[in-house]
Amino acid sequence: MKSINFIPLDFRLEVISYYAQCNQEEEHEIIQNFSNYGMKKEELNQLFHSFTAYKAKIEQEIPIIQEDIKDFFNPLSFTKDTLINSFYRFYMHQIKRSFFEIKQLYFTNIIFELDEEKEWNLSDIFLALEKHEMNDREKLSFIHLFVLDDWKWNEFISFLDEGAKILKKYYYLVQNEYEKSVTQIQSNPQIIEKINQTLHSKQLIQDNCDIYVSLFQFNRLSVIMQDDLQYVHIGYLFYLLVELKKQYIVIDQTVLNRLKVIANPSRFKILQLLKNEEYYAQELAKLINLTTATLSHHMEILTGEGLVEVVLNEQNKKNIYFRLNKKEMNQLIDDWKRSFSL
Numbered sequence: 217m218k219s220i221n222f223i224p225l226d227f228r229l230e231v232i233s234y235y236a237q238c239n240q241e242e243e244h245e246i247i248q249n250f251s252n253y254g255m256k257k258e259e260l261n262q263l264f265h266s267f268t269a270y271k272a273k274i275e276q277e278i279p280i281i282q283e284d285i286k287d288f289f290n291p292l293s294f295t296k297d298t299l300i301n302s303f304y305r306f307y308m309h310q311i312k313r314s315f316f317e318i319k320q321l322y323f324t325n326i327i328f329e330l331d332e333e334k335e336w337n338l339s340d341i342f343l344a345l346e347k348h349e350m351n352d353r354e355k356l357s358f359i360h361l362f363v364l365d366d367w368k369w370n371e372f373i374s375f376l377d378e379g380a381k382i383l384k385k386y387y388y389l390v391q392n393e394y395e396k397s398v399t400q401i402q403s404n405p406q407i408i409e410k411i412n413q414t415l416h417s418k419q420l421i422q423d424n425c426d427i428y429v430s431l432f433q434f435n436r437l438s439v440i441m442q443d444d445l446q447y448v449h450i451g452y453l454f455y456l457l458v459e460l461k462k463q464y465i466v467i468d469q470t471v472l473n474r475l476k477v478i479a480n481p482s483r484f485k486i487l488q489l490l491k492n493e494e495y496y497a498q499e500l501a502k503l504i505n506l507t508t509a510t511l512s513h514h515m516e517i518l519t520g521e522g523l524v525e526v527v528l529n530e531q532n533k534k535n536i537y538f539r540l541n542k543k544e545m546n547q548l549i550d551d552w553k554r555s556f557s558l
Contacts, residue, residue, distance in 0.1 A: 222402055223428040225394070227380035227387075228373070229304060233432035234274065234383070235281050235289045236298045243268060246435060246457065266390045267434065267453075273386040278379050285372060287357040294349065297438060299357050302326075305440065305447055315366045323362060338362065390431065397452040398429045411448060414458070415439065471551045477521050482506060483514050490524060490540040497536065523548070 243264045281289065288300035303322055310318045320336060323344075334340075341362050345355045364372075401407055408425065414437055427448045430436065434451040478484055485504050489495060495503070501511040515538060518524040522544045527537045 219425065220408070221426045222398075223426055225431070226308075226428070227383045228376040229301070229428075230383055230431050231278075231376045231379035232289070232298070232301050232304055233430060234271075234278070234379070236291065236301065237432050242435060263453075263456075266393050267431075270386055270389040273389065274382055277385075278382045279375070282375065284360075285375075287353065287360065290353070290357070292354055293351060297440065299354075299361060302440065303361060315369055319362060319364070323358075326358075394429070394431060394452050397456070401427070401429060401450060401455070410455075411437065411439075411450075471548065474521050474523065474548050475552075477517055477523065480514070482510075483518055486511075486514060486518065486538075487523065487540060487545075490538060494527060494537045494539040496538070500538065 246260075246264075285300075289298050291298055306322050306325070307315075307318050310321060313321070323336060323341065336344075338359070341359060345358060348355075350358075404410065407427070425446045425448060427450065429452050430449050431452060433449060434453040435457055436449060436451045437454050438449045440447040440449075478487065482504060486500060489500065489503060497508055497511055497515070500506075500515075501508045504511075506514070515524065519526060519538075523541055524538050525541045527539055
């Protein structure tokens with residue numbers, strides 16, 4: 217039996233994510249990318265309306281990040297995570313230990329060459345970091361973290377708590393959407409299978425799994441392995457955006473399929489004739505000079521794509537009549553316009 221633990225919203229962690237994301241304007245990039253699939257910007261802006269309103273309120277009051285800890289919030293080149301995001305999660309998992317022990321354990325987990333039985337000093341960390349493909353800025357961040365003492369860490373936690381108060385103050389702006397997303401994820405009995413499918417893996421996520429639904433990493437899915445525990449972070453809009461993208465890809469494929477069908481001169485003429493009147497097969501065959509067998513082939517394709525409907529005529533029930541499916545034809549026209557809207 218799978219042991220899945222859903223972690224409640226952690227406003228300190230969201231402050232960390234906010235500072236990591238605040239300069240990236242990721243929601244605007246997503247709106248631009250999705251508009252390339254044909255989704256109207258007005259619809260996308262509405263999707264992010266609560267989030268952008270929430271972010272705007274926070275920006276007015278949240279404290280400026282301290283210069284000496286800025287590097288902690290930069291994304292690492294070898295992962296989408298930030299150093300402080302990773303360390304804070306590890307710290308909370310090991311919180312019963314001393315801060316010194318937590319740092320030692322963290323570096324043992326991150327820099328795998330370290331011996332768990334040894335107490336590591338700064339020189340050891342320098343040597344260990346040299347073996348890793350990190351840029352100088354990233355190495356310096358790790359060193360700054362290693363030399364951090366209890367007093368400075370507690371000061372940092374106070375800084376996060378100050379920011380968390382601001383996030384809590386305006387949380388009501390996004391609360392309904394966030395909680396709805398959490399409920400959908402928690403109530404999905406196949407959530408582990410769904411995550412593995414997204415990650416293109418059959419068994420990456422298994423037993424003993426912590427799942428956290430993030431606000432400010434709204435479009436991310438990430439997995440962090442630490443000890444025997446797996447941390448899964450799912451952005452609260454992640455699967456909604458995945459489904460939207462699939463939907464519009466399917467719509468585009470449907471448009472292509474239907475345009476190929478209509479591109480045939482005989483089928484194009486059939487649709488024109490059916491625009492204002494119902495016809496039975498023999499009438500259509502005669503009007504466009506086709507054999508009934510050839511017409512039957514065309515009608516099978518048109519009905520298969522949903523562009524033509526088969527109906528029974530109340531006055532002449534012996535013949536099967538065809539008529540244009542105006543709803544589907546109008547949908548095709550709308551989808552075509554959407555794909556090429558400027």
